[in-house]
Amino acid sequence: MRGTLLRIVLAAVGGGLVFLSFPPRTAWWLAPIGFAVLGVLLHGRRMRAGFGFGVVWGLGFMVPLLRWTGEFVGLVAWLPLALLCAVMIGLGTMLMARVSTLPGAPLWMALLWVGDECLRGVVPFGGFPWGKIAFGQPEGWYLPLASLGGAPLVGFAVALTGFSLAWLGRNWKLALPLAVLPLAGALVTVPFVGTAPDRGTVVVAAIQGNVPRAGLDFNAQRRAVLDNHVDRTLELAQAVADGTQRQPDIVIWPENSSDIDPFRNADAAAQIDRAAKRIKAPIAVGAVVVDRSDNLPRNTVVLWDPEKGPVDSYTKRQLQPFGETMPMRSFFRIFSETVDRAGTFQPGTDPEGFAMGPAKVAIDTCYEVAFDGVVRDSVLAGADLIAIPTNNATFGFTEMTYQQLAMSRVRAVEHGKAVVVAATSGVSAIVQPDGAVTARTGMFTPDALVAELPLRGEATLATRFGAWPEWVMTALGLLAVAFGLTVQRTVQRRGSRPAPGAGTGEEETDGGPAGAA
Structure with missing residues (x-):
């Protein structure tokens, strides 16, 4: 029980770190850390535990982010909206838990984050994309990516960085040869954006x-x-x-x-x-x-x-x-x-x-x-x-x-x-x-x-590509979920249980806020 409470608190802290990365603060680098916390919590969890952790993480993010909605009307607008956004984040993290032990898990999880933002951008009532991760990155390493794939690519890069950090933490022996990755990340600062006045x-x-x-x-x-x-x-x-x-x-x-x-x-x-x-x-x-x-x-x-x-x-x-x-x-x-x-x-x-x-x-x-x-x-x-x-x-x-x-x-x-x-x-x-x-x-x-x-x-390339990068990334994430579910059903039909890391996401069966197995 104590371990479950600690994970719940950690989930709220992780979401809070993402909030603190948003303006008027300039701590854009806190967002990947918040995703790293989420990645640690989701690894190997059942889907229902993934949903629960995601809701708590989402509340830590959305409750302070959306406080302005209740400035003059009170809690009746603020907290229900924050809860709705958190529940929709929970739907995404539920699927992330499913793919969290597949090979290349950070990639699939980041793709699913893009899909989650895509969903929140259209439902309910026409969508509410206010908490897109890209909107907390108006400066720093990731911003130039917006010219290539728009806000979805920025959000994908931030989430991928965080989930990769969580993966490196579990696979620390590989951390040294992969230490060059921050150098590759620094290349994001290459000025992709044109600024010349081609029309005066x-x-x-x-x-x-x-x-x-x-x-x-x-x-x-x-x-x-x-x-x-x-x-x-x-x-x-x-x-x-x-x-x-x-x-x-x-x-x-x-x-x-x-x-x-x-x-x-x-x-x-x-x-x-x-x-x-x-x-x-x-x-x-x-x-x-x-x-x-x-x-x-x-x-x-x-x-x-x-x-x-x-x-x-x-x-x-x-x-x-x-x-x-x-x-x-x-x-x-x-x-x-x-x-x-x-x-x-x-x-x-x-x-x-x-x-x-x-x-x-x-x-x-x-x-x-x-x-x-x-x-x-x-x-x-x-x-x-x-x-x-x-x-x-x-x-x-x-x-x-x-x-x-x-x-x-x-x-x-x-x-x-x-x-x-x-x-x-x-x-x-x-x-x-x-x-x-x-x-x-x-x-x-x-x-x-x-x-x-x-x-x-x-x-820009982002203008030309339009919504295609977001759709493709979402589709790839959903394909990974389908693969993970197929593997799980295959194992269940054989009547056996995979060893840790086998790719079904069932290494742990409890410990989540949504309840034990």
Whole structure:
């Protein structure tokens, strides 16, 4: 019993180490150690014990990672979401336990981790990929791999490193000849990412107007939020006129910078138009627009030309469940009336962004940056620059905004494009194609970032391959599970039990939190 409790504690610590590798901390190297702990715990366990250890490990990771979800609504959102993510991790570790004694076990286990992340990216309710391991690696050895195989390849490399460390610990006599592996790992720092401006450059301004107050009711003062962004843009225009700031070619406002529909409110339209004319550049305005066809809201970015007014729009495609939408509203209302705060937003379908000045800008609004396919589709529409308008005011001073900025950095490397993050309350940032942040704002302070950025049309291998690396890795992991199950059935039919290390994963029959054999 004491040994089981120790393993449970160790599982929680392992997951906690992975959490500590995520921003705003820069301890990216803790993630492989967390996976090494998981590898030690899963080796030779039954599948049900593998599930139990995975859930505990997942809770150690997800509970602190997702604390921001409960900042203003309490435990009702935070802990159930963390538990759901942990259970889905447990499904993956259950299969990892099955292959943990096969030859090449670290490889198969890492492939299954990719499959687990793939599953969490699509279910339930459209998926929740927030805890992808790649999003904790915006710097360090593994980041350049994003340009080759996207976020899945980064997650695979981190998991493979950790599981290999666990294998070396069990096979220490082989550790010396394999000591050259860290040198091979260092080769990951080779700059795979191109940064040359093959389509010229553009001067971009990201406006952070700030909000009157943090919290769920920040938009109760919608006009104040709009005025803040107008005022900050006018201040920038004055700085340009005074010669203390460069004239921007394009301007990016955040998501929800105008929660007053400018197509229905002439005064809001006049304010935006005033700002565009003064700054003498097109503005991408994050607005809530009510569609006349169904009278339902859309989370929209409106392209506002200084001469022509609104000329184009992009509607957010990947909506946030339990925020912008509310699945199974009547059911979840049984547990909390807070669900009625969730919106009735309708998703868009067109991934194409805007032609703004010399740039073709991909627009990926807030939550969308977490989804591989959503960002990739917007880039494939011909973009040479990525803009992430976002609103993090509903999450206060939590780590959410830093986690989201890390995603933007990974996307920059993945697609070889500069990224402009414009947030209502911070953190706004300028990200180079190699993932480096060259300018950023503080939180809950008005500011404006102006930078000249490269325009890059060249597609990375990750952009060209699309989802294929993830699918192939997932399929290989599942094939390994099928092989392991086949071996187990064969042994059972023969009525014998394999010796330790024979490849069935049954060396130990208990010791897991899911119960004894």
